[in-house]
Amino acid sequence: MTDYSKSKFLPLTEATYYILLALVTPKHGYAVMQEAQEISVGTLRLAPGTLYGAFTTLEEGKLIKMVGQEGRRKIYQITETGSGVLLEQIRRLQIMLQSAENKRAVWQNLITQEGK
Amino acid sequence: MDTTHVVKHKWFWAWQDEKEEAWLGEMDREGLHLENVSLPGRYEFHQEEPANYTYRLDYQSLRSKDKESYLQLFEDAGWEHVGNMNGWVYFRIRSDDGDTPDIYSDKKSKIGKYERIITYLVIFLPIMLILRPNGLEGAGPFVFILEGLFAILMLLYVYAILNLMRRIGQLKGENS
Numbered sequence: 065m066t067d068y069s070k071s072k073f074l075p076l077t078e079a080t081y082y083i084l085l086a087l088v089t090p091k092h093g094y095a096v097m098q099e100a101q102e103i104s105v106g107t108l109r110l111a112p113g114t115l116y117g118a119f120t121t122l123e124e125g126k127l128i129k130m131v132g133q134e135g136r137r138k139i140y141q142i143t144e145t146g147s148g149v150l151l152e153q154i155r156r157l158q159i160m161l162q163s164a165e166n167k168r169a170v171w172q173n174l175i176t177q178e179g180k
Numbered sequence: 181m182d183t184t185h186v187v188k189h190k191w192f193w194a195w196q197d198e199k200e201e202a203w204l205g206e207m208d209r210e211g212l213h214l215e216n217v218s219l220p221g222r223y224e225f226h227q228e229e230p231a232n233y234t235y236r237l238d239y240q241s242l243r244s245k246d247k248e249s250y251l252q253l254f255e256d257a258g259w260e261h262v263g264n265m266n267g268w269v270y271f272r273i274r275s276d277d278g279d280t281p282d283i284y285s286d287k288k289s290k291i292g293k294y295e296r297i298i299t300y301l302v303i304f305l306p307i308m309l310i311l312r313p314n315g316l317e318g319a320g321p322f323v324f325i326l327e328g329l330f331a332i333l334m335l336l337y338v339y340a341i342l343n344l345m346r347r348i349g350q351l352k353g354e355n356s
Contacts, residue, residue, distance in 0.1 A: 079285065097256075108285075112259065113236075113254075113282075116253055135252075137253075
């Protein structure tokens with residue numbers, strides 16, 4: 065199995081994270097923008113210049129590939145490499161969340177103390 | 181010539197793209213709607229009702245096969261493509277007061293735009309050095325003037341690159 069933990073794309077930016085997640089199923093650019101906004105519960109609004117740049121970089125890095133065309137729109141999908149990198153990012157995010165969870169009692173105490 | 185057509189001439193430095201964007205938005209608020217920019221420094225407008233538009237300039241040297249999908253993406257996102265000039269791509273969108281839509285949603289990609297301009301300038305530098313007028317015979321006034329012009333051009337190049345790097349530095353220092 066290939067080790068993706070040393071990929072130069074890690075850690076993923078918020079934008080590339082949601083782009084890769086959206087491209088688990090094939091999509092054109094605008095559909096990625098819409099889905100990214102939806103699945104991020106509005107915390108990420110992708111602008112076209114940023115998305116286009118990300119497509120170029122991700123395609124060069126072989127994390128996504130063009131799988132078709134719909135008129136003038138290119139359709140992309142995540143590759144095996146892309147999935148590997150995405151999974152490694154998710155693993156790291158889970159560790160981050162868990163580490164905060166483990167300390168919850170401590171910092172929750174701090175917040176209540178400051179609130180007084 | 182019909183009276184609703186207005187041509188303006190203005191120079192535009194590569195590191196002053198935000199000033200250019202603001203100026204074009206200002207023109208629309210005065211009722212001058214940009215029609216074409218193809219020639220450097222020449223802007224064609226037509227008279228319309230004053231309106232609120234936000235202009236944004238991208239910098240791309242796209243292969244023609246990539247151009248269509250690039251423009252389509254901006255169009256899908258609501259941006260109107262107005263024209264191209266020396267690698268600059270002009271976009272605009274209707275906007276309300278206080279609203280500042282952008283074609284870049286994070287700092288990293290915005291910095292990428294300025295890095296592309298610098299790359300372009302740096303690539304041209306050796307070409308210019310090769311074309312340098314030093315192989316000419318004699319040292320007549322013509323050669324002298326040519327070399328003077330070349331020196332000015334080189335200084336402008338360096339000045340442009342320094343200003344673009346300063347712009348990147350500003351962006352890196354900004355919060356958000």
